[in-house]
Amino acid sequence: MKKQPYLKFYDDPTKQMRMRIIGFLFAIMSLNLLFAARAQDKIEVWGRYEVTFETKTSNNPFNVEVEATFTNGDTSMTVQGFYDGDDVYRIRFMPIRTGRWSYVTKSKEKPLHNKRGSFYCTEATGQNRGMVHVANTYQFRYSNGTHYYPFGTTAYAWTHMSDDMENRTLASLKNAGFNKVRMCVFPKSYDLVKEIPPRYPFEIKRQSTNNKGNTNIEWDYSKFNPAFFQHLEKRIAQLDELGIEADLILFHPYDKGRWGFDALPRDVDTRYLKYIMARLSSYKNVWWSLANEWNYLKAKSVDDWMHIAQTVNANDPYNHLHSIHGATATYFDYWRPEFSHVSIQDETPVLSTGPAAMLRQIYGKPIICDEVGYEGNLKFRWGRYSPQTMTRLVLNGVMAGIYVTHGDTYLYTDARDTVFWAKGGKFRGTSWKNIAFIRQVVEACPNPLQMADISRDFETSTAGKGYYFVYPDDSSSERWSFNLPAKNATYEKLAPGTRFKVDIIDFESMTITPLPEVFETGPERDYRLYDKDLKSVRMPGKPLIALRVVEI
Structure with missing residues (x-):
């Protein structure tokens, strides 16, 4: 066989x-x-998980509503999706806790309805610290509990420049030490920003040029331009890689009728806000600044701004930081729950530490002076501070327990020139170096700074038990007699017999000089404790000097 x-x-x-x-x-x-x-199917906590669908619809795809509910144990969150062009719909989600998340979609469009899936959320690694939140009334923390101190700069229209210019901006920011950037969503038309942006947020319905060469654009407000928002997302993600928060200005008055984005009808405002919330809320490094100089947008009333604030809060499932910024000394009702912190344009609070500390007590929220003036050489008084003045204003705010935003406004030719404050590019001033040094000193503290004996002592700040800064108002003083207030904010009172070391910190030359002497507090006298032998410190006799006094 x-x-x-x-x-x-x-x-x-x-x-x-x-x-x-x-x-x-x-x-x-x-x-x-x-x-x-x-x-x-795995993603880190506070990362971004994305569900994508491809389908055609007979109606305007930007009118299609799709959402997904994500569930992890007893935690459930519903997020909105959006149309991203080319028959693509996306739903983005930022998991806020580890473990298995499952989701189910909901839509009137059958191809988008009742779609299910799941993924596993792992612990954060590397520099992933999560979102920034308000903490302890006046301060900020990342989601993982790390203190966050906002040392920001300004580059309003940097994402509306050429790719080469935008890349130069990122390169400058990478080495500057800033951890927040104020930036506009809409393009800007201003004395120092005349460029035609490469892309617009809405589709163009009609475009014409008059006999003077001016271009008139009629927008189709029912359709967004996904390429505009994709580009913005790319830059926000790159800022996140650098550890920088994107303080997004949703509306601004620097349009002057060129495009009409400063006078959109309320229904278009709402539509735009819901779209940008759906697209960007899952980015952990986003803040919402409802407006820059809100009172200069004449087409909008206070009621309109409250509607905008409520729309943002209702459509952001993660409760990102959110505020509104006014023109000089124009304050909004910042104590309202719609605002997480105070964002103001006013140098008065930081001309010294006292007013800054007082403002903090008035609002009971974190305070950021997002515009006090800028280092530069402009003809405008707000744009011609010396590096020393810019540094001093930042330092005054920090010592009082609030924060100040930097700007670089040097101009050497005309509107074609690059002014970092407006377009990004390269820093031309020097205060950014001093501010980076201030940040290093502050981040070395055990706790955020505040006045040790508020309303009585405007020279002594505390960062906790046995950790002080003395920042003399009179920089010409030859000596400082060692003395500290008995009161130490909300911390334990200072006791006699406490031994200290002192460092002289020069914030202009960016040096720290430890002193060899040991100081010891004597008995309390009239609310203060002096060195038991009445020792003193010889001062350098120059501005921007502080003494760091740390218990041994």
Whole structure:
């Protein structure tokens, strides 16, 4: 009887070995594919998970509503999706806790309805610290509990420049030490910003040019331009990689009728806000600044701004930081719950530490002076501070427990020139270096700074038990007699017999000089404790000097 061919095949040891090898390789490939599929289903906490669908609709795709509810144990969150062009719909979600998340979609469009899936959320790694939140009334923390101190700069229209210019801006920010950037969503038309932006937020319905060469654009407000927002997202993600918060200005008055984005009807405002919330809320480094100089947008009333604030809060499932900024000394009702912190344009609070500390007590919220004036050489008084003045204003705010935003406004030719405050590019001043040094000193503190004995002592700040800064108002003083207030904010009172070391910190030359002496507090006298031997410190006799006094 003849052997069957397949039996003959297996009688060949070489062929058996080949089959085993092929089977082994196939198994490895299958495992790799399985691992790859699982890897795609994992994301870090505070990362961004995205569900994508491709489908055509007969109606305006920007009118299609789709949402997804994500569930993890007893936590459930519903987020809105959006149309991203080319028949693509996206739903983005930022998981706020680890573990298995499952989701189900909801939409009137059948291809988008009742779609299910899940992913696993892992612990954060590297520099992923999560979102920034308000903490302890006056301060900020990341989601992981790390203190966040806002040392920001300004580059209003940097995402509306050429790719080369925007890349130069990112390169400057990478080495500057800032951890927040104020930036506009809409393009800007201003004395120092005349460029035609490469892309616009809405689709163009009609475009014409008059006999003077001016371009008139009629917008289709029912359709967004996904490329505009994709570009903005790209830059926000790059800022996140640098550890920088994107303080997004949603509306501004620097349009002057050129595009009409400063006078959109309320229904268009609402539509725009819901779209940008759906697109960007899942980015952990986003803040919402409802407006820059809100009172200069004449087409909008206070009621309109409250509607905008409520729309933002209702459509941001993660409760990102949110505020509104007015023109000089124009304050909004910042104590309202719609605002997480105070964002003001006023140098008065930081001309010294006292007013800054008082303002903090009035609002009971974190205070950021987002515009006190800028270092530069402009003809405008707000844009011609010296590096020393810019640094002093930042330092005054920090010592009082509030924060101040930097700006670089040097101009050497005309509107074609690059002014960082307006367009980004390269810093031309020097105060950014001093501010980076201030940030290093502040981040080395055990706790955020505040006045130790508010309303009574405007020179002594505290960062906790046994950790002080003395920032003399009179920089010409030759000596400082060692003395500290008995009161130490909300911390334990200072006791006699406490021993201290002192460092002289020069914020202009960016040096720290430890003193060899040891100081020891004597008995309390009239609410203060002096060195028991009445020792003193010889001062450098120059501005921007502080003494760091730390318990041994």
